[in-house]
């Protein structure tokens with residue numbers, strides 16, 4: 001492979017709540033572990049977003065920063081990102097960025113913030129904030145773990161597929177059980193963490209999309225002693241789920257198991 005794989009972090013100073021920049025670092029780490037040269041490229045707001053990167057990471061942001069980022073990304077400065085996403089570039093949008101890629105965001109102050117209209121969803125800030133651990137099931141059955149903190153409630157449009165189904169927490173709106181959305185190689189979620197550090201399967205789905213577009217083999221060797229896998233299981237256990245069965249463990253049983261050091265499958 002020629003040029004190193006470049007993973008862009010869009011406006012890290014505006015869209016960087018809860019260390020979402022770590023998603024780019026995790027992606028690059030997982031690519032390198034599979035023998036690919038890869039690097040993180042910060043994309044500050046003072047310059048146009050290049051259209052030719054291999055992947056784009058967009059993090060969460062408070063309402064004010066999010067509004068500023070949305071405005072820039074809708075301007076000429078953001079054209080590169082819009083072109084890249086329309087062309088199927090792999091990307092991850094977290095929380096505020098999920099909202100700004102939708103049709104519109106009505107923020108906490110009642111301002112209407114037009115979105116990039118890349119995702120069929122609308123968001124209104126209302127009611128108490130959704131804060132806490134989330135566990136959600138992906139279509140293949142595996143569990144996502146993450147931390148949510150948002151005032152916006154998102155409703156997916158008729159053409160949008162959810163990324164996962166909420167098992168614990170609120171996800172998109174606390175009502176319909178949907179969490180995030182996926183449109184081809186564009187993954188959007190409310191989960192912080194950073195989410196790719198806690199969910200190696202999701203990270204590798206993006207890794208595969210990146211490699212596929214480079215014409216490289218997409219069969220990934222498992223990573224030995226994968227820290228992502230241990231973190232995933234630890235966070236699921238902390239949220240009261242058995243990582244092996246994917247089922248909720250009752251708090252009493254969980255406490256007893258820990259107290260007597262009995263494994264989840266033990267007698």
Ligand code: GLN
Pocket residue numbers: 017059060061062063066094095096097099125149150151152153
């Ligand atoms: N401003 C958005 C909200 O509160 C997004 C917050 C975030 O990105 N954590 O809904």
